[in-house]
Amino acid sequence: MNALFRGKGWSFGFRSAIMLYFIILIVLPIVGIYTQSFSLGWTPFWESISDPLAWKAVLLTVKLAVIATLLNVFLGTMIGWVLIRYRFPGRRFLNSLVDLPFALPTAVGGLMILLLLGPNSFVGGLAEKIGIEIVFHEPAIIVAMLFVTFPFVIRAIQPLLEEMDKSEEEAAYTLGASRAKTFFSVIFPTMLPGILSGAMLAFSRGIAEFGAVVLVAGNIPGKTLIASVYIFGEIESSNPQGAAAVSVMLLTLSFLILWTVNLIQGRRGGQ
Amino acid sequence: MMRRLWITLTYIVFGLLLIAPLIKIFTGSWAEGWNGFIEGITRPQSLHALMMTGIIVVVVTVLNTVFGIMLAMYLVRAEWIGRRIKRLLNSLVDLPFAVSPVIGGLMIVLMLGPNTIIGTMFEDAGIKIVYALPGMILATLFVTFPLMVREVMPVLQEIGAQQEEAASTLGAYSWYTFWKVTWPSIRWGVIYGVVLTVARSLGEFGAVLVVSGNIMNKTQTATTLVYQDVENFNVVAANGVALVLAAFSVGLLLLMEWAKKRKEVH
Numbered sequence: 326m327n328a329l330f331r332g333k334g335w336s337f338g339f340r341s342a343i344m345l346y347f348i349i350l351i352v353l354p355i356v357g358i359y360t361q362s363f364s365l366g367w368t369p370f371w372e373s374i375s376d377p378l379a380w381k382a383v384l385l386t387v388k389l390a391v392i393a394t395l396l397n398v399f400l401g402t403m404i405g406w407v408l409i410r411y412r413f414p415g416r417r418f419l420n421s422l423v424d425l426p427f428a429l430p431t432a433v434g435g436l437m438i439l440l441l442l443g444p445n446s447f448v449g450g451l452a453e454k455i456g457i458e459i460v461f462h463e464p465a466i467i468v469a470m471l472f473v474t475f476p477f478v479i480r481a482i483q484p485l486l487e488e489m490d491k492s493e494e495e496a497a498y499t500l501g502a503s504r505a506k507t508f509f510s511v512i513f514p515t516m517l518p519g520i521l522s523g524a525m526l527a528f529s530r531g532i533a534e535f536g537a538v539v540l541v542a543g544n545i546p547g548k549t550l551i552a553s554v555y556i557f558g559e560i561e562s563s564n565p566q567g568a569a570a571v572s573v574m575l576l577t578l579s580f581l582i583l584w585t586v587n588l589i590q591g592r593r594g595g596q
Numbered sequence: 597m598m599r600r601l602w603i604t605l606t607y608i609v610f611g612l613l614l615i616a617p618l619i620k621i622f623t624g625s626w627a628e629g630w631n632g633f634i635e636g637i638t639r640p641q642s643l644h645a646l647m648m649t650g651i652i653v654v655v656v657t658v659l660n661t662v663f664g665i666m667l668a669m670y671l672v673r674a675e676w677i678g679r680r681i682k683r684l685l686n687s688l689v690d691l692p693f694a695v696s697p698v699i700g701g702l703m704i705v706l707m708l709g710p711n712t713i714i715g716t717m718f719e720d721a722g723i724k725i726v727y728a729l730p731g732m733i734l735a736t737l738f739v740t741f742p743l744m745v746r747e748v749m750p751v752l753q754e755i756g757a758q759q760e761e762a763a764s765t766l767g768a769y770s771w772y773t774f775w776k777v778t779w780p781s782i783r784w785g786v787i788y789g790v791v792l793t794v795a796r797s798l799g800e801f802g803a804v805l806v807v808s809g810n811i812m813n814k815t816q817t818a819t820t821l822v823y824q825d826v827e828n829f830n831v832v833a834a835n836g837v838a839l840v841l842a843a844f845s846v847g848l849l850l851l852m853e854w855a856k857k858r859k860e861v862h
Contacts, residue, residue: 339666340670340674340676343663343666343667343670344670346663346667347663347667347685347688350734350737350738350741351688351689351691351692351738351741352688353707354700354703354704354706354707354738355691355695355703357703357706357707358699358702358703358706361706400609403602403605403606403609404606404609404610406602407602407603407605407606408606411599411602411603413603415607419606419607419610421849421850421852421853422610422614422615422849424849424852425614425618425845425846425849426614427792427795428795428799428845428846428848428849428852429799429841429842429845430798430799430800430801430818430819430822430838430841430842430845431799431801431802431819432799432801432819432820432822432823432838433621433799433819433822433838433841433842433845434617435826436621436822436826436831436834436835436838437617437618437620437621437838438617439826439831440617440620440621440624440831440835441616441617441620471613472613472614472617475613475614504598526693529693529694532696533694533695533696533697533699534696535696535697535698535801535802536697536799536801536802536819536823539823540823540826552696553696553697553698553699553802554698556696556698556699556702557698557802557805557806560698560701560702560705560806565702565705565706565709568702569702569706572696572699572702575696575699576694576695576696576699579694579695579696580691580694582694583690583691583693583694584687587687587690
């Protein structure tokens with residue numbers, strides 16, 4: 326590295342440019358949003374976040390993201406396991422398909438869900454007959470969150486399963502443990518850190534999601550309006566201070582989650 | 597028996613959650629036949645939106661690649677940054693992952709919008725940032741920032757600095773050292789990072805929507821056009837543009853697989 330930037334003037338210029346880029350692009354905006362939300366003092370900040378529509382939106386977001394994350398934990402653990410442990414036709418195809426939600430624009434994902442579950446579709450019509458409304462109601466938001474966060478848990482547990490020492494599992498069998506017992510006392514503990522960090526990433530992505538949700542949610546204030554869409558609405562109606570206040574709530578939550586994930590991964594790395 | 601059950605369940609989840617929607621977008625855009633699809637994507641606003649997306653993808657990918665590689669090298673190798681500061685910077689890199697795209701856009705509007713000090717300064721100089729291309733590029737740079745750094749850093753950590761130091765002790769010029777020693781080892785990580793950056797900047801929606809104002813034929817991108825079409829109940833047209841985006845994403849997904857495999861080999 327020193328070799329790369331040995332020229333003195335060059336070296337200094339380079340360093341400053343890269344660090345400035347980093348600070349201006351990442352650090353400054355985040356500091357800016359915190360200062361903006363408190364720019365008029367505590368009272369307006371408090372008023373912004375105690376607006377019933379605002380905290381209802383935040384609560385709804387957290388609730389739906391929790392449901393989507395739990396679903397993800399179940400499905401992700403199962404799929405991660407199946408894709409690593411079993412050999413069957415189409416396995417490699419499915420394994421590449423896992424990343425599709427990362428590659429696909431979220432607005433396209435939202436449109437897909439709208440087309441598939443909307444009132445004119447087969448599934449939507451069927452659900453309506455039984456009296457369940459999907460699109461423009463909570464279930465659609467959960468599906469959208471589930472779709473965009475699908476890869477997280479799977480990708481977090483796969484490396485752990487690959488690394489896992491098979492002899493431990495075999496030892497458990499040899500000692501007469503049942504399949505279920507082996508799974509819960511040997512395999513599951515190995516996967517647990519992956520499941521946890523995957524779930525937290527999925528959750529923080531879930532509460533931040535906008536593109537897929539805005540198209541399917543209907544965005545009825547107090548009912549299907551989630552936090553990121555609420556923030557967008559506040560920006561559109563020229564209330565940046567209110568938007569910033571709710572943003573600060575969401576951001577603080579996400580930072581806590583990210584920090585916890587780092588902690589979990591740091592501990593794993595330390596062992 | 598159990599094995600059968602799990603595999604079948606896996607297929608069902610994939611089928612419902614990923615494959616069915618993908619098929620739907622293909623069939624949906626042919627709902628009014630070939631002509632409906634062509635009309636949808638050859639509207640002037642579609643062509644303009646696709647062009648805007650193209651410009652953003654190219655500019656963002658180039659900037660993010662160059663700065664991402666440089667920053668990764670500093671965060672791994674630089675001796676002029678203290679350990680503590682390095683660790684702090686390292687954790688800051690991930691921040692955009694934790695920030696909702698809408699909030700990312702809001703940050704840029706708050707900092708550089710028409711009512712701010714910096715915004716008016718630029719406006720006096722005749723440069724518009726918010727509600728124009730520069731702001732949209734900034735927003736996309738923000739959300740794609742960690743992708744390249746996070747791909748390159750682990751590789752640099754793994755290969756260590758010995759070879760580079762050896763080359764420079766032997767008197768090799770710095771760029772020569774970089775191209776001959778460092779680049780071959782980080783190459784596949786960089787390519788993977790590029791693919792991720794392209795995918796993310798192609799699909800960025802929330803941040804761009806806030807910053808651009810979504811003005812048709814001016815600051816509208818492909819994703820914000822899809823949004824507007826859906827809001828206007830013009831689903832077939834939305835489908836056409838969405839299909840173009842989806843086709844690109846599937847292509848990128850294949851590239852991702854290929855790059856991942858190469859990355860593992862090297």
